[in-house]
Amino acid sequence: MALNFHQLHIFYTVADKGSFSAAAQALHMTQPAVTMQVQSLEDYFGTKLLHRSTKRIELSEAGRTLLPFAQRSIDLIRDTDSTMSKFTKQLKGRLQLGASLTIGEYILPRLLGPFAQEYPHIAISMKVMNTAQIMDEIVNHQLNFGLIEAPVNHPDMHMEAVMSDELKLVVSSKHPLAKADRVTIEEALAHPVVLREQGSGTRLVMEEELRSKQIDPNEMNIVMELGSTGAVKSAVEAGLGVSFLSGSSIKHEEALGLIRAIPVTGLQFKRQFYSIYLKSALLPISAVTFLTFLREKDLRQWL
Template identity: 80%
Template sequence: MALNFHQLHIFYTVADKGSFSAAAVALHMTQPAVTMQVQSLEDYFGTKLFQRSTKRIELTEAGRTLLPYAKQSIDLIRETDAAMSKFTSQLKGRLQLGASLTIGEYILPRLLGSFGQEYPHISISMKVMNTTQIMDEIFSHHLNFGLIEAPVSHPDLHIEPVMNDELVLIAHRGHPLASRESVLLEEAMSYPLVLREQGSGTRQVMEDQLRRKNLDPDKLNIVMELGSTGAVKSAVEAGLGMSIVSLSSIKHEVALELINVVPLSDVTFSREFFSIYLKSALLPISAVTFLTFLRERDLKQWL
């Protein structure tokens, strides 16, 4: 019997999760299958890797010795996939990802066209949903990875910034501030506002910046909260109030002179978009290729 990477990956996941059952869930395997692979690895080395009891498992001295090598092997496979992904123009496969609203509605459709030209044999399935839904889909193994607008913290997720975005203040063309060369943030925030709902990535970035400028988000004159950027833009076009949205989401409306961007003189709103996927997962080469595409290309033309 030869040592194989699959067994090392399973061993590392069991050690990381602290139980065979948790590792089985993370690996999308049955618990007996996980146990069998670990036993095969123990047979190969001729020693026990875990001390098993009814309540918990612990690494043996041999297991503790093997653990860093198993991690190195996982890291090396991931690095190998990333390095080779740029040469896989004939790659075939299915890319399944989730994207939060701004990314999925306004950014990915632009860059997926270019990606599809370079990798025409990769079919793409994208779900546009909020961050919580994306995480649920990843944990249930329905999605390989997701792209989200605000950072999250979870011990089982790998989180990596992949692109930058700018938020801008927008107003109806007839708004008192619409033709100003610049305004102060405090003055702009005194006018009626139409905003995304609480918890959205856009709203979070805006409120964080307000607090840094010693402005209380709870004192804003919010006349309407809406669940999508498209609805916010429509409300601004109708003259219901100003808003702060992603610059990438308003190119069409600005070109048609439906709304104006109002420059702020004392603040900029910038943020990062993040990729998230399970730490225990080895992404399919189609997903690795797409993430490499995001990391290594100049994405400004699509933002």
């Protein structure tokens, strides 16, 4: 019997999850199949790798020694897929991903066209939802990976910055600030403010930047909190208040002269967009190819 990567991946997932049942769920396998593969690996090495108990498995000394090698083998396979994906032009399959609201509504539609031209045989299925919903569907294996607007802490998730973005102060073209070339944050916040709902990635970035300049976000005159970027843009256009939105989300309204983005002196609301997926998962080559596309292409030509 030869050592194989599949068994190392299963062993690593069992060690990471702490039980055969949790590993089986993560790997879409039956528990007996997981147990059999780990036993085969133990037979290959001629030693126990795991000590089974009624509560949680524990690594033996041999298992602790093997674990970093299993991790390195998983990393190597991922790096290999990522490196070779750029040479694979005849991919087939379905790309399933989740995207948070700003990314899904305004960023990805401009990128999926060029991606589809380069990889015409990959069918794309995208769900637009909030970050919590994306994470839930990834954990439950309903999505391969997601793209989100703010970093999250989750013990089972791998997270990587794949795109950059910047929020802009936006006002109606008829707003008193519309003719200014530049304003201070104090001048901007002297007016009513319309924002995305609490917990949105856009709002988190804006509030963190204000706090970094010793400005309390709670002191803003917030007249509306809305659940989508489109609703915020409509409120700004109607003159109900100023806001802070992704520059990529306002290009159409700017071109029509409906709203205007104004630089704020001493403040830059820069942020990263992140990919997230399960640490224990090996992404399908279609997903690896799309993430490589995001990392290596000059996305500004489409955004």
